[in-house]
Amino acid sequence: MAGEQYKKQHAGYGFSIIGDRSAGHGYVTEYEYENGVVTDDPEGINWSLQRPGKIRVDAWQRAIVMNANTGKYTGYDGDVDGDDEAKIRGIRYYLTGNIYSDSVEIETLGSCDAAVSLWDKYRDRLLESAGRQEYLIGNAVMHGGRAYHTFVILCITGEKVMLYDTADGGVSYCTADETFRRGFESGSGRGIVKWVQRIL
Numbered sequence: 001m002a003g004e005q006y007k008k009q010h011a012g013y014g015f016s017i018i019g020d021r022s023a024g025h026g027y028v029t030e031y032e033y034e035n036g037v038v039t040d041d042p043e044g045i046n047w048s049l050q051r052p053g054k055i056r057v058d059a060w061q062r063a064i065v066m067n068a069n070t071g072k073y074t075g076y077d078g079d080v081d082g083d084d085e086a087k088i089r090g091i092r093y094y095l096t097g098n099i100y101s102d103s104v105e106i107e108t109l110g111s112c113d114a115a116v117s118l119w120d121k122y123r124d125r126l127l128e129s130a131g132r133q134e135y136l137i138g139n140a141v142m143h144g145g146r147a148y149h150t151f152v153i154l155c156i157t158g159e160k161v162m163l164y165d166t167a168d169g170g171v172s173y174c175t176a177d178e179t180f181r182r183g184f185e186s187g188s189g190r191g192i193v194k195w196v197q198r199i200l
Contacts, residue, residue, distance in 0.1 A: 067093040084108055087137060087150075087197050110195030112141055112148060118194060119180035129198045130156035136198050138163065138179075140191030149188050153179075153196065163193075 068083075068090030088106045089099040096103055109125060110118040119126070129136055136153040152164040154171070161179040163172045167188045174184040183192045 064090045064094055067099050084139075084195075084197065091197070091199065105200040106197055107200055108195060108197050112139070112194050114194055117180045117192075118196065119176050122196075125198070126153075126156060126196070134199060136196045138193040139195045139197075140193045142188070143183070143190040147189075149191060151186070151191075151193065153193070 068086040088108075091106055092101045092104055093099045095101075107125075109122045114121070126136070130153075133155070138151040138153040140149050140151060141147075142149055150166055152166065154162040154164050156162075156176070159176045161174050161176055163174060163179065163184070163186070164170075165172070165186050165188055170187040172184060172186050178184040179193050181192065183190050
């Protein structure tokens, strides 16, 4: 979502899936892009692509995940929880087609174990991205501190934050204090956004 929104604002990034057949690991064909990729894994399904008898996932999402994870597990076709470098590789792949591209700069602010809130330490940078109307990848420590979950920060207006839950598509409207300090409620549980990735 962050990549798509950024791409709309920066037309110079025109990477797309082309060709009649897969060129190698992490790539999908034009047919797969249009029709989805058959999978046995029910997680992350794009329901608009479904047809009777076979479950399909969005080809873009599959290609992004496959390429994002190549830096850690070459050839691994799946998701790796909590890998910030994979998120960065995924954004680079989506925008440029190259996980090693240096034409896109992505910054990580904060950390999962930060003692000072993200809002207190990086408020100006968060508002800078929001002022450009660019989404942020918001990583939350969930209640109890034993699990993490990624949200998309859709906008920050004054002290109000709009969050999209990547697990169930739910949208939450929270104060900055709830989002970054006290905790907010979502379909995935109670969490605090402790670190983000943003495109510069």
